[in-house]
Amino acid sequence: MMDSRAASAVESVFREERGLLLASLVRRFGDLDLAEEVTAEAIEAALVRWPVHGVPPKPGAWLATTARRKAIDRLRRDTTYAARLAILQVEAERAAPAPTAAPGDDLPDERLLLFFTCGHPALPAEDRIALSLRCLAGLSTPEVARAFLVPVDTMAKRIVRAKKKIREARIPFRVPDPDERPERLAGVLQVIYSIFTEGYTASSGPDLQRLDLAEEAIRLARILHKLLPAEREVTGLLALMLLIHARRGARTGPDGRMVLLADQDRGRWDRTMIEDGLALVHVALAGGPAGPYGVQAAIAALHDEAADLTTTDWPQIVALYDVLLTLTPSPIVALNRAVAVAMRDGPQAGLRLIGELADEPWLRGHHPYHAARADLLSQLGRTAEAAAAYRRALELAGTEPERAHLRRRLSSLES
Amino acid sequence: MKYMLLINSAPADLAEDVPGTSFEDWQVYDKTVKNSGIFVAGHSLADLTTATTVRVDRDGQRTIATDGPFAETREVLGGYYVIDVPDLDAALDWAARCPGSRGGGSVVVRPVAEFEV
Numbered sequence: 082m083m084d085s086r087a088a089s090a091v092e093s094v095f096r097e098e099r100g101l102l103l104a105s106l107v108r109r110f111g112d113l114d115l116a117e118e119v120t121a122e123a124i125e126a127a128l129v130r131w132p133v134h135g136v137p138p139k140p141g142a143w144l145a146t147t148a149r150r151k152a153i154d155r156l157r158r159d160t161t162y163a164a165r166l167a168i169l170q171v172e173a174e175r176a177a178p179a180p181t182a183a184p185g186d187d188l189p190d191e192r193l194l195l196f197f198t199c200g201h202p203a204l205p206a207e208d209r210i211a212l213s214l215r216c217l218a219g220l221s222t223p224e225v226a227r228a229f230l231v232p233v234d235t236m237a238k239r240i241v242r243a244k245k246k247i248r249e250a251r252i253p254f255r256v257p258d259p260d261e262r263p264e265r266l267a268g269v270l271q272v273i274y275s276i277f278t279e280g281y282t283a284s285s286g287p288d289l290q291r292l293d294l295a296e297e298a299i300r301l302a303r304i305l306h307k308l309l310p311a312e313r314e315v316t317g318l319l320a321l322m323l324l325i326h327a328r329r330g331a332r333t334g335p336d337g338r339m340v341l342l343a344d345q346d347r348g349r350w351d352r353t354m355i356e357d358g359l360a361l362v363h364v365a366l367a368g369g370p371a372g373p374y375g376v377q378a379a380i381a382a383l384h385d386e387a388a389d390l391t392t393t394d395w396p397q398i399v400a401l402y403d404v405l406l407t408l409t410p411s412p413i414v415a416l417n418r419a420v421a422v423a424m425r426d427g428p429q430a431g432l433r434l435i436g437e438l439a440d441e442p443w444l445r446g447h448h449p450y451h452a453a454r455a456d457l458l459s460q461l462g463r464t465a466e467a468a469a470a471y472r473r474a475l476e477l478a479g480t481e482p483e484r485a486h487l488r489r490r491l492s493s494l495e496s
Numbered sequence: 497m498k499y500m501l502l503i504n505s506a507p508a509d510l511a512e513d514v515p516g517t518s519f520e521d522w523q524v525y526d527k528t529v530k531n532s533g534i535f536v537a538g539h540s541l542a543d544l545t546t547a548t549t550v551r552v553d554r555d556g557q558r559t560i561a562t563d564g565p566f567a568e569t570r571e572v573l574g575g576y577y578v579i580d581v582p583d584l585d586a587a588l589d590w591a592a593r594c595p596g597s598r599g600g601g602s603v604v605v606r607p608v609a610e611f612e613v
Contacts, residue, residue, distance in 0.1 A: 203584055203588070249607055249609075250584045250605075250607045251497050251582075251583045251584050251607065252583070252584045252585075253582070253583035253584065253585050255583075255585070257585075
């Protein structure tokens with residue numbers, strides 16, 4: 082009978098160390114499948130041994146040694162496979178000389194390689210997300226499937242497809258050279274932020290928020306921030322997610338209903354998380370022009386610092402959206418800027434800007450566009466037009482709490 | 497590891513006259529590929545109007561067709577290289593340096609399948 086304390090120790094070690102262990106095995110053997118298999122076998126061995134002999138003083142090192150031994154055993158048995166890997170290794174060393182191993186007992190942290198491989202632009206966006214959650218966050222395939230509301234079988238196929246492309250097209254396990262680093266890092270950050278936004282507002286389903294995904298994204302960003310402390314956009318992304326996630330307790334009412342920023346009980350915001358985020362924003366904005374994540378974090382910080390909507394520093398927020406528009410011009414940023422302008426100069430000014438965006442094809446199918454327009458129309462007393470815009474938003478909204486919110490707006494307009 | 501770079505020229509109506517796509521640029525690229533020790537094979541293909549398609553059905557009946565007249569609006573395979581480089585990143589770099597990837601054209605990078613013997 083498995084001791085439950087030992088079992089949970091194994092579980093938590095597994096969760097914490099899995100990515101670290103996997104990355105070091107990938108670095109050593111250059112093969113993701115082999116690394117995953119022996120990682121799983123080492124965990125199994127721990128499940129058998131630890132309850133009887135006790136948890137070793139360095140569980141991570143024990144797992145690493147066990148996994149490496151199993152990998153070498155496997156390569157001895159399968160010589161064709163070993164020969165193929167040997168060629169891979171020689172070519173990999175030719176491409177990028179191995180760094181000298183870190184001294185001491187600790188595993189050198191090779192997870193940066195995995196971040197760049199899992200976020201490689203040659204993989205489809207959905208595969209990058211799935212692989213990052215599995216290999217770096219340590220989620221199981223069923224967990225990743227549940228997070229994205231797809232059948233386990235579909236997710237398993239997606240992961241197999243991604244690993245096959247890595248193996249057969251030989252996507253390398255390496256950290257990109259400095260000249261290609263900014264572009265590739267942007268791709269990695271995009272993966273993490275996509276995981277977060279999916280958790281923040283699920284694109285479909287009964288619940289507005291899926292906290293598990295948002296927290297996984299923050300965990301991944303924390304790991305990346307530890308690995309690349311000087312990359313200000315990594316700092317900016319972590320800050321942005323913390324500053325938004327800090328409001329999670331106030332975003333939905335007790336019945337799961339959506340609560341807008343204007344009506345949120347700011348006393349329920351997570352002050353500790355806001356403090357963490359604010360400290361990081363200062364770092365992200367210091368020393369040269371900020372990147373898009375740094376600017377977005379600065380906007381989130383202004384909201385988090387304000388006591389309510391009327392005392393929010395809207396002129397500063399509009400100015401930050403102006404900067405963001407020059408860094409990443411997009412209709413969504415323009416829409417958010419228009420809403421901020423409405424707060425600064427009144428609904429008429431905001432509505433004029435929103436009207437200028439009416440021809441953006443992407444915004445026409447985006448329910449926040451219609452909802453924002455409806456809000457401003459209703460503030461101006463143009464009830465019939467507001468109702469039509471709410472109805473359009475209602476047709477397009479993805480989650481039930483969002484639809485319920487729009488229905489309430491619509492009915493208050495009609496009463 | 498061998499990769500084939502399939503060079504698709506832009507549709508005539510979308511082709512842009514941009515720097516880096518002149519005949520001289522192609523000569524420089526070709527020379528660089530061949531002098532870098534990665535060249536395995538490569539050809540540029542004659543105009544699409546010279547192409548002929550062969551199909552053989554179940555009964556062994558041969559059909560020969562030309563696809564023409566050719567619309568100006570589609571991408572056309574104009575040539576290829578097979579290169580031997582350590583990994584996909586290196587292959588993508590060579591593809592990005594190819595003049596065929598500019599001016600509305602594209603280069604598709606396909607790993608060459610290796611069968612164990």
